[in-house]
Amino acid sequence: MGDVISSNLDEGKRDMITARTSAVMAEFGRFYEQQYAVALFNSVRYEIEGGGNTQTQLLHRKEPLKNKSIFSGSLFQYLEESKKWRSRFLYVGDSYNISLFESKAAHDRGLHSKGVINCAGYRALTSMEEYLGLLNNSLGDTKAKSSSAPFLKCPTQFPLILWHPYARHYYFCVMMEKEQKKWHAVFQDCVRHSNNGLSEECKVATPAFTDALRLYRQANGHYGTWDMMCGNQAQILANLVMETLHPELKNLIVPRLKGKLQQRQKDWMLISDAVYRQVLSQTKTQHEALAQVCEMERPRLDSTLRTDMDQIITSKEHVSGKIRALVLPRIEQLVRSKVQPYIHSILEALMEPTSRGFSEVREILFRELVEVSKNTMNDSSREKLGEHMDKISMLAFHPVKMQSCYEKMEALNLEGLQQRCDVSSPSVFIQRAQILMREQMDNAVHTFEQLVHQSLDGHSGEDLCKTIQHCQDRVLKKYDYDSSTVRKKFFREALLQIIIPYMLKQLSPSCSPDLPKFKELIFEDFSRFILVENIFEEAVLQSVSKDIMMAVKEAAVQRRHNLYRDSMVLTNSDPNLHLLGENTIDWAGQLGGVKGEKQGGDKTNRKRKQIVSMIHLDGMPLPYESCQEVPGVDGIPEEYEGQEGQDLESEKPVNPLQHVPIEKVPGSPDSINEIRDLINPVLEVVEKDSSQLTNGISPFEEGDEVKHITTVTEIVSREPPKKVDRELDTKQIEQSLEEQQCVSAIESAIQQIEIAIQEDPGEHLSQGAIDSEGEFAQTSTNSSPLRHDDSGFQSPANENVEEVEPRPDTGDEVVDAEQVMFTLVEGVKTSIDFDAKAPCDAPQKKAQVETTAAGCLL
Template sequence: MQVDLMKTHVITVMAEFGRFYEQQYAVALFNSVRYEIEGGGNTQTQLLHRKDPLKNKSIFSGSLFQYLEESKKWRSRFLYVGDSYNISLYESKAAHDRGLHSKGVINCAGYRALTSMEEYLGLLNNSLGDTKAKSASAPFLKCPTQFPLILWHPYARHHYFCVMTEKEQKKWHAVFQDCVRHSNNGESRSSIFYEQFINLNGSWCINILANLVMETLHPELKNLIVPRLKGKLQQRQRDWMLISDAVYRQVLSQTKTQHEALAQVCEVERPRLDSALRTDMDQIITSKEHVSAKIRALVLPCIEQLVRSKVQPYIHSILEALMEPTSRGFSEVRDILFSELVEVSKNTMNDSSREKLGEHMDKISMLAFHPVKMQSCYEKMEALNLEGLQQRCDVSSPSVFIQRAQILMRQQMDNAVHTFEQLVHQSLDGHSAEDLCKTIQRCQDRVLKKYDHDSSTVRKKFFREALLQIIIPYMLKQLSPSCSPDLPKFKELIFEDFSRFILVENIFEEAVLQSVSKDIMMAVKEAAVQRRHNLYRDSMVLTNSDLNLHLLGEDTIDWAGQFGGVKGEKQGGEMANRKRKQIVSMIHLDGIPLPYESCQEIPGVDCIPEEYEGQAGQDLESKKPVNPVQHVPIEKEPGSPDGVNEIRDLINPVLEVVEKDSSQLTNGMLSLEEGSESAISLSSTPDHYPLCHTTSQGSSRKYNSEFRL
């Protein structure tokens, strides 16, 4: 019975989606070919874009403890996060290094990363419908440490981890959040946008469709199965989660199969549609404009009345709610970028050799993809509050806007770092070592100017798209009862050969879009004139003075390979492919007990320094780690020093400096590496350069299904 119920829901959702997909596929192809023929002006960005930033890179890896539901025990696991942001679980680090198959892979789409058992229990206690757990009820598992990490999903299996220290928990939580953010990243497209419809990410779309199925299937399954579950509350919760996970996996499988078949049918039809479009493009455009004029004449009075009475009064308040956290996040990106570039300049002043420069540049090259370094930027966006708006405009959650803005922050940081790398690399030829520091300073100033320009442009585009994504569905819902009955009669005005490329429903939505776009553009322009959030005015023109800059390469510069920035690592060939460079710093010490394998006790020597070096050693001396499985202290065996810090202390004794609030994670500020000769701390940020720019007045049309993960 459950299988038949599941198949019925999958068939219903996919049939509805299939009709929509086939219709919009032809429309999207028409828009794509028309854009290709007519061309379109886009705003010229000042920063460069990297083609494949994560090539031969991994994000993070380390050892922690995982709860295995099959044995109901905690076991050590080695987790590896590659460039796909999927989490692979291995028996041990040695198993990963030998290339053995993983014990499992977690795709984080739709998950939430939790660090509190109380928060998890609050979500879990609602999982059985009317059955409520008391607040004092014990969970079905006990975490052996005070620092849990839980990946929670409304339908799929939950994953339980724990670490030894709070610092480890913060680092792993930042990594898990980045995995969730990357997996959930579908372009911010509203239902009226079609240009990128053809290129929709398959796995992203499949996850959306599977969750749409589960939204209606889950309540029915709960009413059917939960009353039959036996045992204590904790056992019923566990059994229900396993059933839900099994059903969700089958829904994903069936949805994927039907989606691939649907896409294949449309791709087979594409050559014929493309040929017809290129032959009759002028006639199709003329026919569409004729029908558009007729529809606008009919619906425009109703649209304008709705905009004046129920949309215009709220645009500014919605925009302000979006601008405040977004601008703080982009400002934090700039501060971290400035701090890291100043550190490169400072270190070059101490040692201007090309080898040292290559080492410093290699450290910052992956700054944008460093979850711990970028966490403070992402946290600014978490303050987005759309209460009140959610009830009025039926916005289910602000998470789609939060994650989209965070992805844009990461892109702008990577663009800025990549541009700095290209400028420095271009300037190395023909400059002496004495001029290197001044050259780096000039490159830094140019990059900050370009970042100020592009971050303003990106934010304004994000604001416009977010406002459209909030307002348009609300307007369509209000206008449909009065306008939709009159639309079918306009189909008679469209030639049968053109009917696949011209849909009256789309033309109606375009009329709604155009009517409200004027007010949205005006609101964003007024915000730019006020300069409250460092937005530049559209009326001012910026001439591109770096035409030659866009002729530079798009690929990542191999600083380590060209300048010997990283020693002891073979470049190229099989070794480079097998041992990918890890973005979040970690080294591997053989023969050390499990707590010492954790990410916290590993000093950042390969990539960007994340903690004050030496702090981990002080923590270990003050408190012996306890194995959470055996609950016994781990004694340190006597012998010769094998730690990096111990060896340094023996060779070069240094004075002990008491650091205030040393447990706090650094947020891009300069950290003093142990043994470093320089003790300069620069935290001042130069004033923003007054720049101006132009933006495209045309609005692109894209596709979006509501992200309900």
Template sequence: MGDVISTNLDEGKREMITARTNAVMAEFGRFYEQQYAVALFNSVRYEIEGGGNTQTQLLHRKDPLKNKSIFSGGLFQYLEESKKWRSRFLYVGDSYNISLYESKAAHDRGLHSKGVINCAGYRALTSMEEYLGLLNNSLSDTKAKVASAPFLKCPTQFPLILWHPYARHHYFCVMTEKEQKKWHAVFQDCVRHSNNGLSEECKVATPAFTDALRLYRQAKGHYGTWDLMCGNQAQILANLVMETLHPELKNLIVPRLKGKLQQRQRDWMLISDAVYRQVVSQTKTQHEALAQVCEVERPRLDSALRTDMDQIITSKEHVSGKIRALVLPRVEQLVRSKVQPYIHSILEALMEPTSRGFSEVRDILFRELVEVSKNTMNDRSSEKLGEHMDKISMLAFHPVKMQSCYEKMEALNLEGLQQRCDVSSPSVFIQRAQILMRQQMDNAVHTFEQLVHQSLDGHSGEDFCKIIQRCQDRVLKKYDYDSSTVRKKFFREALLQIIIPYMLKQLSPSCSPDLPKFKELIFEDFSRFILVENIFEEVVLQSVSKDIMMAVKEAAVQRRHNLYRDSMVLTNSDPNLHLLGEDTIDWAGQFGGVKGDRQGGEVANRKRKQIVSMIHLDGMPLPYESCQEVPGVDGIPEESEGQTEQDLETEKPVNPIQHVPIEKEPGSPDSLNEIRDLINPVLEVVEKDGSQLTNGMLLLEEGDEVKHITTVTEIVPRESPNKVDEELDTAQIEQFLEEEQCVSAIESAIQQIEIAIQEDPNENLSEGAIDSDGEFTQTSTNSSPLHHDDSGFQSPANENVEEVEPQPITDEVVDTEQVMLTLVEGVKSSIDLDAKAPCDASEKKSEVEIES
């Protein structure tokens, strides 16, 4: 790998990369310094004049993921160095960066990770076909066949691939489809969060950066949205450099690569990653220096602004009027002919999937709140309430739970806008709407927590259910109002992002040459805060904003997508609600749980506070660490997770000695041998110490028919009650001999009965008589099911069982009464001997049983 990079990226090419990066950063720096002063002017003016933002009904918390982690678990990763698949433990913290560890034990011990993946600009794929399509497009001069195999083979059918246009690709795989869906949802959430990296709390730096980037690209002829405006400032600037540098390097290096197509693709990916890392390092250093220079200059600019704010505003309004008079006729003509006819169709395309996504958020919120109410009704203890509230508090950041909401937004289709309005793809709007869904869900859950916590003071468990129901209704009403406000704002911003770049692209050729003359109207002291390029864009924006606002109002009046009209202002019914805290409530700690800082620091917090269900439980012998091998714990249970628990409960435990399943309850047979055993049962009779089978009795349930008996000899040492002497004394030996003689007498009597029957085979025997084969006939169907027929020899176990009245015996049958009397007397004498002599507990003998 090192040879390929060092060979194709020699010192000359690295110097070219450095020079190109410096040139882009220098040009971008000029735009940034200009826009920084303008952004500071807008911020101070907004601070002085005040804003007219709508008061939201839901509360907002600043740091919802404090002491939380998103997900962790084991899967397989492909290593470029060894070209092999290895098991890895992945940990996704509150920063949404993916940390890779050699094992779970290494993570628990706090060892350094093998690597960290920042998912900004990546795409999470679950298909090798989709990945091959993107990979083949990376080398435009060589097209692979559709059936061509990639340079690696996935060991399972469930791959997970993180693809980036410039950076290194990452390959993972799991064992089941269910695991794949869970990890894919987590990876998508990481990408979504990383792409939304610029903080909106920076009222000066963030607007200055975005405006400078937009003006830089417009100067290069690129209008409209940009897919790679994702990540932090250094990553965005690196993407800006690679936008032009990457094609040039490809033309220089790819023709020199050798080998098959797959090998060339592999080598080019490694080279591209090395270039990207070098560019990111340089852009990070230079942007930090640029930002530091502007921050040093900020106090002086701020002082000048606050001193001359009125004069600056007056001067700007004067220049704006002049520019508006020049360009307004052209703008209105463009709006009437090429913008107004398409506003409603674009808005409808945006509203349909967005409204479905927010409606799905409301449905999930409602179901979870109802579930909390049901659980509280079943168990009204404060500990259980704290447990359920602790689980629901992180609902918005649960990728699997929120996946159905995000999928609704994936249906956004802006077909035709890519060419007409220079919209690269709808991914910018999709990810923005998904971020808003997550924010609204978190605001609703946080408000519900605050209302419940506020209402619980002084109430017992009997009132919990009523309190939760009342808070639920209030939160849903607030969510309906806020979600409508957020969606209308999103629609207006999306329409402006689509329409304004298109209008600027159409108007710039005719209007830009006339703009420099308006700089003469601006005082030199105010020239840093008033730029004619910005004023021109504001004039264009104001000219079309009225049409966009009217289209959104008409959509709200139709009520097709559950939008409130602007005239409907929901007053705040909870004036004291906004005075509550913004921090997350520690439900587990306040209602009987154990706080995270008492369980051993950060590692214990990671285990307890993981949002998505745990992947691996300590002590579970798993062949690989998988998120589906054990039921989820310490998180919100995902869909079908309960089914997994039921499946685990139905598994039969295995006897560690005999290695056979321990039957819990009767069930249907699962194999052919079990079915055969049910048809022809086999009894295993354990013979201890050589005792005779005829001395024991086989107890069968009614209807059982034994086809085969297997004798298993097992030597078990006998123990006397006092465990002193293991040998039989003389009295026990004599008793044993007498019992043997009794058994011999019984056997001889049975032989005499058989001989007597064989002498008269033509006689019919009634129930209880013996057939010609020496076996007793089957029990009569009229006999009681509780009665066990011992064919004349009553077992002690059946002494108290209700007996059926015996049928009379005919005179023709051989008189066996005398024989039976003799046998009974012999048995009684044996019993008397047993009672007189002390007998070992392990040598008690049952009466003889004959199969019926």
């Protein structure tokens, strides 16, 4: 590996890469310094003059992912160093960076990771065919075919590949399709979050960077959207350098590579990754130095702006009037002929998938809130409410549950615009809309949490259910309004991103040569804050904004898009709502919901609550047990009740005394033994100690007459809990088998009793009582103290009895008891009623045997 890189990237080529990067950064730095002063002017002016956006109805959360992690689990990774597949534990924290660990134990011990993947600029793939297509295109080899075999073979049918046009590729695989879908959703969310753009909280640095980048690309003939504006500033600048450097190096190096196609593809990826890392290191250092210089100069610029703001604004308006008078006729002609006819078609292409995506967000939100209401109605305890609220709080950041919303936006098709308006691909708009969906879902859930939390005091039972439903209705109405506002803003911004670059590309050849002469109208002290290039773009923006606004308003009238008119809600309809808190509510801590591990210390990274739940493979050895659960992690299930593909739950602990699972959740049989037990249930017969059943009554003696015999059978089943999906069939099988066994045991008991009475009632019955008493005294040593007799008393002296001596039969004693219980057959208790006044050896005796099998049936 090292030989390939060192032989193709010698010192001369590395110096060329350094020089090219420095040249790009120097030119970009010139634009950045100019735009930094303009951005500072706009920021201070906005602060002084004031201005407001539309008041939102939903609340916003500052730190939604505090003490949370997205996902973690084990899968297989292909290691290029050893050319083998190895099991790896992946952890996705709140930063959406993927950390690679040797094992789950290494993560739990807090060891350093084997590597961290920043997903900016990557694409998550699930098929080798798609990966080979991208790989062949990046190599630019005419001999490459889409059906060519890759340089590695995936051991399973479910690969996961992270592809980057310049950086290293990562190869993973899992054992099941369900795992692949879940990991793919997580990887896509990591890519989406990393590509979200720069922080909008930086009111000066972010606008300065984006405007400088756009002007730099326009100066080099690149108008329109750019797919590789991904990640932080250093990554974006590295992509900017590689945009022109990568093709040049490919033309120099690829023809010199030797070997088969697969080997050349592998070598070129290693070389490209080495170049990208070198460029990234250089852009990071130089951008930090550039930003530091501008920040040091900011106090002086800020002082000048606040002192001469009125004069600067007046000077800018004067120059703007002159420029608009020159270019406005050309702009209007272009708008009428080549822009207006296409605005509605572009807007329609944007609105269809976007509206479906936001409607899906509302549907999922409604379904989850209704589920909370139902659960509260069934169990209105505060602990259960805290558990349900803790689960729903992270709904917006659940990649699997939000996947159906994101997929609606994937249908966006801008094929006709890619050539006409220089739109490279719709991915920029797709990812932006998906981020807005996630934000609106989080705002709605957070508002619902705050409303429910505010209404908890003094409400319980049915009142709490009604309160939750009322909060649900309020949140849905607020979501409808906010989602309409957000969509209309998204449509306007998307249309501007599509149309403005096209218009600038058409107008620049004729208008740009006339702009430098207007610099003479600007005072030198104000030249840092007033740039004629920016004024020209503002004129183009203002000219087409009116048509775009009119098109969006007309679309809002159509009911199928579910948009509100701008005049319907002018101010915030619920001002008291914004007085509530902005932080995440700890439902587990306040209401005793989900019990998680304590946060704090240096180990909070692995003790965070996990949003996406794990997958458990039943009966599979540890190396293949993907997506293992992290200790202290409480996730919310992805699938709804009743759907296919529900996660397997871990088995409940078994009670060693009764041999039955404790609180087993109904489900399908998990093993062959359970299926056999359902077909042939095993019955366990429980023996009772007759010494514990006398209750102080002596066994019957001679002279007593048997009057009544009752047989009661007690059966303890060892079968597993009944399963919901086969309850009817199993119940019939169990009844028929248990009836047969009970009848057999009862008939045997009756026969023995009749034989004993007919032969010698006095002798045999007395001896039977003695033998039965001695037998049960021995059996009681192994019986459980939790089992009680039918008399309602449990003598402590009978516990742990080892041996009971048999009492001799005198034949003269008269028993005063009215009832004696003894067992003739295992599992069958026989009750004999006799008259104490009648001698047991009387010639006339009446014996009545009554068998009761009610306890044997279910």
